[in-house]
Amino acid sequence: MIYLQLLWVFIKIGVLGFGGGYAMLSLIQHEVVENYAWMNTTEFADMVAISQMTPGPISINMATYVGYTAGGFPGSLLASFALCLPSIIMVYLIIRLFMNKKSGTLMANLLKGLKPAIAGLIFAAGLSMMNGQNFVQIGKGENNISIVICVLAFVASYFFKANPILLIVLSGVVGFFVY
Amino acid sequence: MKTAFQLFFTFFKIGAFTLGGGYAMLSMVEKAVVDKKKWIASDEFWDMIAIIQSLPGVFAVNTALYVGHKIDGRKGAIAAMLGAIIPSIVIILLLATVFREYRDLPVVERIFKGIRPCVVALILAPSLRMIKSAKITWKTAIIPIATVLLIWLCKISPAIVILAAIAGSLAYALVMQKKAKQAMERKEDQA
Numbered sequence: 515m516i517y518l519q520l521l522w523v524f525i526k527i528g529v530l531g532f533g534g535g536y537a538m539l540s541l542i543q544h545e546v547v548e549n550y551a552w553m554n555t556t557e558f559a560d561m562v563a564i565s566q567m568t569p570g571p572i573s574i575n576m577a578t579y580v581g582y583t584a585g586g587f588p589g590s591l592l593a594s595f596a597l598c599l600p601s602i603i604m605v606y607l608i609i610r611l612f613m614n615k616k617s618g619t620l621m622a623n624l625l626k627g628l629k630p631a632i633a634g635l636i637f638a639a640g641l642s643m644m645n646g647q648n649f650v651q652i653g654k655g656e657n658n659i660s661i662v663i664c665v666l667a668f669v670a671s672y673f674f675k676a677n678p679i680l681l682i683v684l685s686g687v688v689g690f691f692v693y
Numbered sequence: 694m695k696t697a698f699q700l701f702f703t704f705f706k707i708g709a710f711t712l713g714g715g716y717a718m719l720s721m722v723e724k725a726v727v728d729k730k731k732w733i734a735s736d737e738f739w740d741m742i743a744i745i746q747s748l749p750g751v752f753a754v755n756t757a758l759y760v761g762h763k764i765d766g767r768k769g770a771i772a773a774m775l776g777a778i779i780p781s782i783v784i785i786l787l788l789a790t791v792f793r794e795y796r797d798l799p800v801v802e803r804i805f806k807g808i809r810p811c812v813v814a815l816i817l818a819p820s821l822r823m824i825k826s827a828k829i830t831w832k833t834a835i836i837p838i839a840t841v842l843l844i845w846l847c848k849i850s851p852a853i854v855i856l857a858a859i860a861g862s863l864a865y866a867l868v869m870q871k872k873a874k875q876a877m878e879r880k881e882d883q884a
Binding site: 526528529530531532534535536539540541544548556559560562563564565566567568569570571573574575578579582583587590591594597598600601602604605606608609620621622623624625626627628629630631632633634635636637638639640641642643644648649650659660661663664665666667668671672678679681682684685686687688689690692693 | 718803818866
């Protein structure tokens with residue numbers, strides 16, 4: 515049963531995941547945390563950090579991790595395969611049917627139209643993770659270190675395009691010394 | 694068969710050593726496939742990347758499938774795809790096994806308490822940068838705001854939101870096309 519669920523969830527994500535790995539975050543979070551409760555919100559945040567820090571496509575990393583958590587070794591293979599399945603079909607169709615610039619432009623225009631919604635999707639995933647589980651003792655006066663880390667990391671990433679892996683390592687070091 | 698093996702190892706190396714996602718990978722693919730192996734000409738490579746980029750799914754996998762198919766048919770496509778994903782699967786399986794074993798250790802918990810708010814920042818920052826690059830005005834700001842509220846507050850499935858956005862985006866494209874056509878016809882009538 516769990517295997518069928520994994521298959522269905524990741525095929526859906528493979529079909530609807532426009533705009534790269536981060537754009538899939540919201541889809542994955544909804545299914546994995548809210549719908550099927552395979553992970554809680556801190557596990558989800560930890561998984562994103564680990565997927566971000568390891569080489570390879572972030573969405574394959576996340577699919578493998580979720581699959582492993584929900585269904586062990588077979589689950590991990592199944593989730594990654596399910597994520598690739600729509601790609602295999604789509605790329606094959608594109609090669610067979612309409613591999614030309616005109617249809618390419620149509621798809622590019624569609625993606626351009628989707629961009630504002632995708633940005634909102636990613637933002638919503640971030641907001642959903644901003645909770646008492648991921649932010650330690652939020653609003654309890656003296657211990658607002660979580661918020662400080664978040665704001666500093668945001669500034670470093672948004673304004674200075676700091677390396678995300680470096681930021682994760684640094685905040686891990688801060689966590690080690692502060693908590 | 695030799696080409697399929699080469700494709701597998703080319704994408705395996707890329708999958709095993711590229712940090713930072715799809716776009717970091719792209720220059721490595723170009724170096725391997727266009728410069729070194731000379732499998733595809735540069736302009737043809739970038740033409741096909743333009744098409745692949747607008748597809749949903751894993752960008753690295755789509756690229757591997759396309760390049761693989763171009764060079765060695767179906768066999769090549771599967772070989773390149775497996776090469777691109779196997780390093781990820783192996784590394785994550787190892788890490789997940791170890792991490793789930795030790796995540797309750799106080800040291801690990803302390804480190805991740807620091808990491809979690811940083812992850813949130815790393816998700817929020819690119820979404821805002823995307824809004825900036827999509828040239829959103831006060832009028833079109835309704836789209837990302839509505840998306841956020843629907844998913845975050847109303848807990849509506851992001852899948853439904855994406856489908857609605859695709860429908861809206863297509864309708865808009867069609868209306869614009871029709872308008873452009875009508876304007877052209879009016880011009881012709883006047884002439």
